Amino acid sequence: MTFLKTLGVAAAVTAGLAAATTANAKDLAIGMMCDRTGPTAVTGTVLCPGYHDYIDLVNSKGGVMGNKIVANEIDIEYKVPPAVEAYQRFKQDGAVLISPYGTPMVAALLKTMEEDKIPGTSAGFGTAAAANGEKYPYMFPIAASYWSQTAAAVKFIKDKFGGDLKGKKVAYIFYDNPAGREGIPVMTHLAKKEGFEWREFAVPAPGLEMGAQILDITRRFRADFIIAHVFGRAPAVMLKELKRSGYPMDKVIGLVWAVSEGDIAAAGGWDVAEGYNTIQFAGVGSDYPVLQQIRDMYKANGKEQPKEMDFTVYYNRGVFQAAMHVKAIENAVKKKGSADITGEDVRDGMRAIKDFSLDGLLPPLQLSAKDHEGGGFVRVFQVQKGKYVPVTDWYRAYREDVLKLLEEEHKG
């Protein structure tokens, strides 16, 4: 019976703890999963502080119409069972919005969130198909999907070659998992349309060895341009190998996870990556009013600005996600007239976000009941002399083609 007793005590202790941490009625709770440990910690350790800083900023200005926002964070180690645990915990605490983290976790929670009518966001991961708000009413990618990113990359290359891609050779190097292969249908389609030659180069997990692939691309295939869709620790390795091969870095464009300051530092510094083009769904760099406000907030509290702010790629994405969440809640509260909102209200609030750009940090996002992607806008930043310099405005490309492919995907 000892086991029973232990169980009872454990249950009582956890129940007490859960009750103690539950937010009071006027607070609006957001459940936020994070990956400060585990294989993707590179991202989480920077992104999550950005998220919290923005929430603190909103609260320091009086919250959402006088209601404080409480962002509860649980570290899930990029594993599925902890994500399920975290989700249930958030739900119990009355979260009106829950943000799962990572492709498999989004997949595992998709159905449950729909049943519980709690909206969530999956900025930068999950399948392109999730952009369809009619099929997945409670999941919001809110940022350009891999399909939109790939299409935008092709457009960027086309412009570089003066608007004609015929006969050019494009290499698509990708991390060999479902997320990495996402761009392939778009590449196949656009290659036919634009008449360029392309080949796929798979990098097997864990993506720390790609000398052979780079050699293949630069010496045998002799690519005119490279689209890189790698993540985790792989981008740093890729940059190093490209540098060694002497390939011109301004003929390489990386999708959103192939580009952070941390990767460049790990590859050997900014000189190695000079000229590298990177696609972003949230602005990078420190010259945004909202970031200045966060710095001012730290100064007003007599604290140093956090070191995470130097890693603007992921930090800004944290700010971006937080801003979208707060905006959705704000819309919901405004519409309802009180802080007594449900997940359904927040979903409608998220769908009501139009022309929200956070003073240039974000593209002019247009969400709707059908389009949960917000239009699929990206911006290309180039590495120039130790920082990211925008070389295009916010743009999107081949939108009709991407939407057509999406439709076909849903039929199939």
Next chain:
Amino acid sequence: MFHRECGYYKTTYESDQAILPFPIAKQAIVGFLILFLLVFPLFASEYYLSQLCLVGIAVVGALGLNILLGYTGQISIGHAAFMSVGAYTAANLVTRIEIFGGPLPFWIAIPAGGCMAALVGLVVGIPSLRVKGLYLAIATLAAQFIIEWTINHSPSISGGAAAAIEVQRPSILGWHLNDQWELYLFVMFFAILAIIATTNLIRSRVGRALIAIRDQDIAAEIIGINVFKYKLYAFAISSFFAGVTGVLYMYYFSIATYEQFQIVVSIDFLAMCIIGGLGSIVGTIFGAFFIIMLPVMIRLVMEFIGPWFMDPSYLPQVIGQLRLIFFGGLIIVFLILEPEGLNRLWQNIRNYFRVWPFSY
């Protein structure tokens, strides 16, 4: 204290062979059944039910691994891959076949997933005759990667580039199991089935043969046990359990994706068996509880006591790291203090109370 083991006279062979020889064991089982099947679904919150669901599913998989690891002495690092075989088999069957005016029911999908995994397990088990110990570990590790790669790169299995197949939650006679308590009872049914099956398996001819092979395979062969056959049995049964686990995961998350079944998961299941106690059914259940609930407990405790000695805004930063440190540390401490696992700890407690308060 609670009971005495003397005074129960066995007058028939049946009573001598009973799984639960003493009345108190029966009472305890009935008590646990009431607690888990009646009290928890009625009174526990969805949060705890979802945790128990995860534990229940893990118990099935860990029991399977313990049959192979603890009872037969064959190591396998490819357990998660067999789960993915089960999950994808069931997912493909459920989404492609329609009978009785609906998708294939779970009572066909679950055994089908298990059988497919068992078949694959048989193939992977073949090297076990020739290679042992660490070498077998590497052979099964290869299986993990090969299966993962195959699923990942065959759209006909994985259902397209995303390698994820969405399925409906299970239904019984048109009743969809969507609520947490319904899923909980669904999972518990299979967990209990697995416990009963393993208990009986170990007492059977096959089970004794497995144990003989574990203890000394050459001696087992000399006394007439077909070592190769029984090793394959062990692989097949173990993989069957893994396959069922995979299907349960698939139903619980209502999606099959190979990313849930990567090598880390195999290691987690190995840890459940080793920490729980090799070759022990109760230990396996403890192990599953321990591995799944401990990180949760550590986090809850940290959230509670953390604000007393640090700035709450640093807490999210620190908790993740501390949880890993404590989790790793506790495993080491357990293995040093009680290398035979949680089961041995439980035995010690039981033995202490067996003669309490007159221990001399």
